[in-house]
Amino acid sequence: MKAKRIITIALAVLMTAMFVVSVSAAQLTDVDPNGKTEVTAHINGNEPGEVSYIITIPDVVDFGELNIPPDDASDYDKDVTYLVEATEIDGLDPATQQISVYVKDQDANVNDDQKFYIANKENASIKFNYDVYRATGDNVNLSTMVNADNMFTKGYFLTGFKNEGDTLEGTLRFHQKQLYGENIADIAGDYSGYMVFFSAIEDI
């Protein structure tokens, strides 16, 4: 009787331990010290050599403190970088395929407003837009502006990854000029928005 009891408890502990391991493996965002969100996709196929990949995107991109500019003569841009990485790619033929990554604002609509916004957490009607670039530094210009391209239902095309380890370092640019003339008391506070990423295997 006692032996049965001990065996029962041991099985319960074993099942719990298996569960803990599984949850820990899934919580990759907490293990990664850079605070990244892993976008995981598995394309299941019956043929050998099925493609699987993991794209890593950042959890949070922080513009920091935004300021009302003294005039509207300049954009008073504030930039912050972000990194998207093809953490794992398996079974992909880089000669004919790529992992395409798209991005859009969480509320963007291909038939309506397509801009990227951050909104006041206290009053969502107060919002300001920012631009997304697929480059950094001196390469930030209209030709590398993601949201200058056509937007699809999946979002704006950001980049295509062909090899494991490929990265894209881009820039988010906030034009503080749009704060000019605003009443600080009305717009002060915390702002938040979401960039939604979508990935898919596409032929090139």
Added chain:
Amino acid sequence: MKNCILKGMCIFFMLLSLFLTTFTLVSSAQSGSGGSTQVVARIEPETAQPTAASAQPSSTQSAADGLPIRTGEAMAWFAIIALIVSGIFVIVLRLKHADPSKR
């Protein structure tokens, strides 16, 4: 009566662990092909006007800088794990303090 309760609790936690393990594995496999990144900023009240020097693009801040972000979903999982482990400990302690005459 006590043995029935203990057996029931053990079976419950075993089934719960099995269910959550399966659910986690299935969720991982069906995590889909999308995700989101939060973009945040802050406007301080009564902020000073930026100087002309800040008209130039400010120094970039890498998204890699900063502490790991723990989502609400992760905290919920931790709470469930803590609950299950606590339950196991309760069962073990009750068995240790069981009436010796009934062994």
